[in-house]
Amino acid sequence: MKRFLIIIAACFFIQQSLWSQNVSKDSVVKTIHLEEVSICDESSDKNESFSFYRNSKLANTEDILSRMQGVNLIKRGAYGLEPTLRSFSTGQTNLTIDGMRMYGACTDKMDPVSIYIEPVNLKSIQVTNGAAGALEGSTIGGQIEMHLKEPGLTCQKQSSGQISQAYSTVNNGSNSSAIWQQSSNKLAYRVSGTFRKADNYKAGSSKLIPNSGYQKANTSAALLFKVNTSQIIKLDYLGDWGKNIGYPALAMDVGTASAQIIAFTHRFTFSEKFLQRNELKIYYNDIIHQMDDTHRSDSPMHMDMPGWSSTVGFYNELTGAKNFKIRLDFHRAYTRADMTMYPVGEPIMYMQTLPENNINDMGLAIGRTFYLNKKQQININGRLDYFTQVAIFGAGSKQWKVFNTDITETQNNLLKNINISYVKQFKASTHIQMNFGYGERIPTSNERYGFYLFNKQDQFDYVGNLKLKPEGNYQAELIFKQQYKKIEYSVNLFYNHIQNYIYAYRLKSYSQMTIGAFGLKTYKNIEHAVSEGFEGTVKVQLLQGFSYIGSVKYVYSQTYNGLPLPLIPPFKLQQALRYNFKLYQFQFEHDYAMTQERINLDYGDRVTPSFHVFNVRASKNIRIKSSVLQITLACENILDTNYREHLDIGSIPRFGRNFLISLSYIF
Amino acid sequence: MKTFLKSLLIAAITLFTFSCKKDTVTPQEPTPTPTESLLKIGETYILGAKAKAVVYSDKALVTGYNVIYVALYDSIDGSRLSDGHFNVTPMMDMGSMMHSSPVENTEDTITTGGYFKTSVVFIMPGTSTEWSLNMMFNNHKNGLTGHGELGVDVVSSTPSKCVSTTIALDSNAKVFISLIGLANPIVGINDFEIVIHKKLGMMNFPAIENYTVEIDPEMPSMGHSSPNNVNPVHIGKGHYTGEVNFTMTGLWNVNLKIYKNGTLISSDQYFEITLH
Structure with a gap:
């Protein structure tokens, strides 16, 4: 099984070199690293590329994600970016927090689950591609799992904390955060909070982007209690409140958005040889999302577009020797989105753009590793999901009658996922892995029940198609890796053959609903689509203190009849040169993307020109008694280039030249 | 005969006046079916046919399409009449001129549910002195034919129907x-x-x-x-x-x-x- 385990030093710029032997054992930085970062070393294949790029604490989760191999972000505003995995987007991938399922409440995908996580409460992000990532939910694209930080038990009473403040010039943005943690041998807790506020940002050449500011508060608390030597109970709470979040690429902004997540976890550690651990988690989350147009002067009439999402679920995961894992889970989600318009002097207009609906899912997953000999192993994991999707009788289901469709008819789907991977180690330096898998995913609520949902990219309204079949993806991947003392590189080649690919097409002679839209579209299963590509990383240790990393990613995709799929990023190179000197660190970064001319005109893709962006960062740690003060300075987009990435909706340019400063006090 | 007509006229006026108050005047007041959904518009005698017509509709009369239900009674014994030829001609009296409006009279000679059903399209609003329903009834019970006239208020439908x-x-x-x-x-x-x-x-x-x-x-x-x-x-x-x-x-x-x-x-x- 191919696993990218990304260990994130979420809170601060860790002054750690690529090769640990270069870090002096008694350095301050090393100490901090051990205290502050819980390293979850579950995987043999961690994403070194990412750990190199660990950003300053100014970075939000999205910045962190954007540096990850295989990950690209769909951007709609300065905030709330939607992660895609090798071109597979929300619905095709699973994005979870501590294994909990959540569904965005926004039909415009303004609220991917990743926005609820802040660096101060993020322990790690784990990306698994394809069906190998189907252990926690059926998927064709893979899984992005974010883990919340949790307090650790310590032999003696301990408390620690951190206060930090960051500022960025491009959007007059400030980011304040604090962490407090206390632990003993029985009980430990951790609380953290973040407040962010930013004005409209300036793109390259000082072009101000209206409606791009935001405000956001986030808090999380975790309590861990040791019942006895084999049992631990953990309670988690996470709350997130956004206000006036601008989405320049869309017709509306977010007025207020709130998310609440609560979870109860019970861990049982076995003393037997084969069984290791059983974890039971029961969780609930609730999202309310209110779109707002009161800051838009071009809005033809005032409208409210609230959305609701809540999910309740549990999982029980038993792990044992030889990576044995068996997991049973269930979740039930409710989603709904409304639109109320207030024309002047006329009656209120009301519609459910996403009719009230429920998704129920019962899943069973099993995984195991077979060791053929010391150098060869086979990993197998599989999962079955039984989904039911049904709309609730009400305003939304009545609307659907106009299409002669009864959406209250329950849709049942049995989804199958399997992945087999073969790993072989040649000598100590060479490693080859082959993955073969098949995964499935159900159509999303939008794809089944959506009612005149406007897509800004192609300017069409969309209605769902109740009778869509699940997408199925046959996938193959080859990973080749060589590691030497001063140089290390890896190449991944992947191929996906997606059957019943869900593709939008125009319903001719049907009227749009949204003012200014060009018409109406719906979805159908097309015969198949293909997505293939490669990723590569090379790391070199140059002179003493200098290190270099470069990574490339590329995806090529098309439908069975040769049309490029929408929102496919072009070839991209990200590279950096780092210099460590005592407690100073300097880093020079270069990002390059090629022109993307393979576009899907139906979807409204536009040709995106190539760009080069250069950043420079410097950091210094100052030791004050037993605490540390960290200072980070950075200049991003030094040349003030006006550029955009291909997945930026609405062709809104990205940040122009940006100076950042951050201060952290860790005690 | 003259006295008879006179007394009939008095009776008609009395009844008409009463009916303006509330439709619970006479003990032989019919029970319309369905009772609740119909609104009494008015009543008049069909002079010459020894009959009385009580006019109902499902709502107040408005410009546009209206269905009216007419219950006919024997003016002597008050019994319900269900057999005959009945039709309505709506008439607008504008002083200088008069005109009618579209109407759909029933071709049935037997009532349905006790009523003769007629549909009238009032093409303009008017008061009861302007709009009237001119009714003709050929009473199969006694073979007599007569006419009656009932002034009705027609208000504008908003939005227009x-x-x-x-x-x-x-x-x-x-x-x-x-x-x-x-x-x-x-x-x-x-x-x-x-x-x-x-x-x-x-x-x-x-x-x-x-x-x-x-x-x-x-x-x-x-x-x-x-x-x-x-x-x-x-x-x-x-x-x-x-x-x-x-x-x-x-x-x-x-x-x-x-x-x-x-x-x-x-x-x-x-x-x-x-x-x-």
Whole structure:
């Protein structure tokens, strides 16, 4: 099984070199690293590329994600970016927090689950591609799992904390955060909070982007209690409140958005040889999302577009020797989105753009590793999901009658996922892995029940198609890796053959609903689509203190009849040169993307020109008694280039030249 | 005979006056079926047919299409009359001139549910001194024929349930299009029915049976339509039925396109429908 385990030093710029032997054992930085970062070393294949790029604490989760191999972000505003995995987007991938399922409440995908996580409460992000990532939910694209930080038990009473403040010039943005943690041998807790506020940002050449500011508060608390030597109970709470979040690429902004997540976890550690651990988690989350147009002067009439999402679920995961894992889970989600318009002097207009609906899912997953000999192993994991999707009788289901469709008819789907991977180690330096898998995913609520949902990219309204079949993806991947003392590189080649690919097409002679839209579209299963590509990383240790990393990613995709799929990023190179000197660190970064001319005109893709962006960062740690003060300075987009990435909706340019400063006090 | 007529007139006036107060005057007051849904409009004697007519409708009379239910009673013993020829001629007295309006009289000689059912399209509003229902009854019980007149108030329907237009492409015909039903429109599928009449003279408003009608519901403030509407087709007597779909609440205009022999002859008429 191919696993990218990304260990994130979420809170601060860790002054750690690529090769640990270069870090002096008694350095301050090393100490901090051990205290502050819980390293979850579950995987043999961690994403070194990412750990190199660990950003300053100014970075939000999205910045962190954007540096990850295989990950690209769909951007709609300065905030709330939607992660895609090798071109597979929300619905095709699973994005979870501590294994909990959540569904965005926004039909415009303004609220991917990743926005609820802040660096101060993020322990790690784990990306698994394809069906190998189907252990926690059926998927064709893979899984992005974010883990919340949790307090650790310590032999003696301990408390620690951190206060930090960051500022960025491009959007007059400030980011304040604090962490407090206390632990003993029985009980430990951790609380953290973040407040962010930013004005409209300036793109390259000082072009101000209206409606791009935001405000956001986030808090999380975790309590861990040791019942006895084999049992631990953990309670988690996470709350997130956004206000006036601008989405320049869309017709509306977010007025207020709130998310609440609560979870109860019970861990049982076995003393037997084969069984290791059983974890039971029961969780609930609730999202309310209110779109707002009161800051838009071009809005033809005032409208409210609230959305609701809540999910309740549990999982029980038993792990044992030889990576044995068996997991049973269930979740039930409710989603709904409304639109109320207030024309002047006329009656209120009301519609459910996403009719009230429920998704129920019962899943069973099993995984195991077979060791053929010391150098060869086979990993197998599989999962079955039984989904039911049904709309609730009400305003939304009545609307659907106009299409002669009864959406209250329950849709049942049995989804199958399997992945087999073969790993072989040649000598100590060479490693080859082959993955073969098949995964499935159900159509999303939008794809089944959506009612005149406007897509800004192609300017069409969309209605769902109740009778869509699940997408199925046959996938193959080859990973080749060589590691030497001063140089290390890896190449991944992947191929996906997606059957019943869900593709939008125009319903001719049907009227749009949204003012200014060009018409109406719906979805159908097309015969198949293909997505293939490669990723590569090379790391070199140059002179003493200098290190270099470069990574490339590329995806090529098309439908069975040769049309490029929408929102496919072009070839991209990200590279950096780092210099460590005592407690100073300097880093020079270069990002390059090629022109993307393979576009899907139906979807409204536009040709995106190539760009080069250069950043420079410097950091210094100052030791004050037993605490540390960290200072980070950075200049991003030094040349003030006006550029955009291909997945930026609405062709809104990205940040122009940006100076950042951050201060952290860790005690 | 004269005294008899006189006393009859007095009785009629008395009853009429009483009826204005409330419809619980006489012990032999009929029980309309269904009782609750019908509103009493008024009553009058059908002089010459020894009958009394009590007129009901499902609501107050408005411009546009109205269904009226007439219960007839023997004016002597008060018993319900169910056999006869009955028709109504609506009449507008504008002082200087008089005209009628489209009407659909029943051809049945037996009442249905105790009533003779007639439909009237009032083409303009008016008071009870202007609008009247002139009723003719041929009483099969006694073989007598008589007439009665009942003044009625007709108020404007808002939004209008009857639109009229002069169609140049159809020999300058003055055409009245009336919406039937759709009193409580819902989000989803609704039955849609209209009736079309033409004015051929002050007293002649025949139904038009050879038009082709297309409908296109539109939200005027957004400019969008709705899917899968069924264009009304002629089912008889100038009535055209189809289905109209609404995707959300609010104000909708159901635009009408009218064709004759394949030629579009009118496209500027519409009905306003509000969904709450």
